[in-house]
Amino acid sequence: MTSPVPDGTTVARNPVIRGFMPDPSMIHVGDWYYVANSSFEWFPTIPIHRSRDLAHWEYAGHVQGAAPGGSLAGVPDSGGIWAPSMSWDGERFWMVYAVVRSVGTPYFDLDTYITTASDSRGPWTPPRRVASHGFDPALFHEDGRLWLLNLQNDHRPGGQRFSGIVLTELDPASLAPVDETRLLLQHDRLIEGPKVCTRNGWYYLTLAEGGTGFEHGVRMARSRSLGGPYELDTLPLLTTRDDATLPLQKAGHGELVQTPHGQWVLCHLAARPLQTAAGPRCTLGRETAIQAITWDEEQWPRLQQGGWHPATEVTVATTPCAPPSPRQAEPTSLNWPWSTLREPPSSTWADTTTRPGWIRLRGRHGPESRWEQSLLAQRLTEHHATAQVTVDARPRTFTQAAGLILRYDAAAYLSLDLTWTEPDGEAQRGQQWQSAGRVVLSLVERDEHGARQAALQEIEPNNPVTLGVTITGTSARFWYATDGQRTQIGLPLDCTRLSDDHGGTLRFTGTLVGIHARDLVDASFTADFRDFRLACRPCAESIGLLTPSSSARAAAHPSPHP
Structure with a gap:
């Protein structure tokens, strides 16, 4: 395995964004990396952090107006806004996300929305509803075209709640479907959270695998065509399901990003459990971490440290910079970090x-x-x-x-x-x-x-x-x-x-x-x-x-x- 090692490195200590910050979606635009996270029933909706060096992160706003009507009244605990996905089309930031109104039932009763902004701090356009096959939507932009990826849910008795990944092309202006939705991939293990990136003529599909608990992981698939067929990697890219002693657990739900230095990194969620007589407990929730990525001889992404276990310290090829100054909020301000x-x-x-x-x-x-x-x-x-x-x-x-x-x-x-x-x-x-x-x-x-x-x-x-x-x-x-x-x-x-x-x-x-x-x-x-x-x-x-x-x-x- 080889990986470029340009001058200048930074050590990132995981989790890089600590506390309740799950389901990260990361992109790189200009001088900044941006991460958007799930907010569930909490406001501000879809918090966004940014960093210049992947190690030091600061709050950079949120998607104001993500909840239609400005309210999530009535949504159950752990309902609300799940797994936003952030993207950049060369001119605008895009955010796609689901508002989930049922938890623990065969039905998710959700709506999928898209909003855009020219600046990550907003203002964001009023959200527009698009095809809502399931949660964990993502967008892929290529040559002026736009595609929506999603999980497919089969609520019927005997159906699979996680019955595959689907793809729908949307008109970039109207967001109306351009063609029929197609099935990209099904797997005998639960898969969700699809993200697409390209490298050397391959379309890589990054998938969250195994559910978001201690069985969580990241599995890759690839195809020469966006529409498939996709082949699954035989090995997980990331998981902790096989080793309960690791300090970072529940590692999964990732997204691959290439740095300006040519290195690749994986942004993912993880949790830091405490041990109790009843088993591990993750009181801080799921947090945001990153891993350095290299590519093997068969052109599959692998963790730079080898294996599939997340590292607590990661050296990334980037331009080091000073940590951001601590936010000095007014004593009675009701803004972030209040929720x-x-x-x-x-x-x-x-x-x-x-x-x-x-x-x-x-x-x-x-x-x-x-x-x-x-x-x-x-x-x-x-x-x-x-x-x-x-x-x-x-x-x-x-x-x-x-x-x-x-x-x-x-x-x-x-x-x-x-x-x-x-x-x-x-x-x-x-x-x-x-x-x-x-x-x-x-x-x-x-x-x-x-x-x-x-x-x-x-x-x-x-x-x-x-x-x-x-x-x-x-x-x-x-x-x-x-x-x-x-x-x-x-x-x-x-x-x-x-x-x-x-x-x-x-x-x-x-x-x-x-x-x-x-x-x-x-x-x-x-x-x-x-x-x-x-x-x-x-x-x-x-x-x-x-x-x-x-x-x-x-x-x-x-x-x-x-």
């Missing part, structure tokens, strides 16, 4: 002007709603972290609460909230309008078995209180502080429930840390927050603590996903 559920932040429920220096949230639905949650959260990017915030609120009923939350989804969260409860010794019977009651801190843990009260602590009313959590690998310890005195509340809680791998259901996102408020009666309750801080620290656990004993996990963990 919100199923809708962008709105002044109707998130106010930064009424009380300068504070974020005021107006309480709406509870933490399990698919509709209107007043929640602002940021991605957890390492296994060790601390978060804290000061909250000032006056709850008068148990239907009102505000506080700090670690959230995976509606069935997996830990929250410490300022709320109301009955007077000491009085039964919990919902008579909040009949007595003064007490102001308390309520620590709740939620998993597939329901919500449980982990601790309850009365505090002085009418005073701001600082709420915090310290995450150490698999556990989260909550605390509060008044007058600078920190007090732990409850016992350490298991935060590995906040992962793709817990609970036996299809889950595709990652853990976020944030602030929220609820008022289940009339949405009149407000809570003010200031000085939110999230500090994530790389540590030994951040590259995994798997041991050979972990191979006893469910060896086949294929989960249908983007």
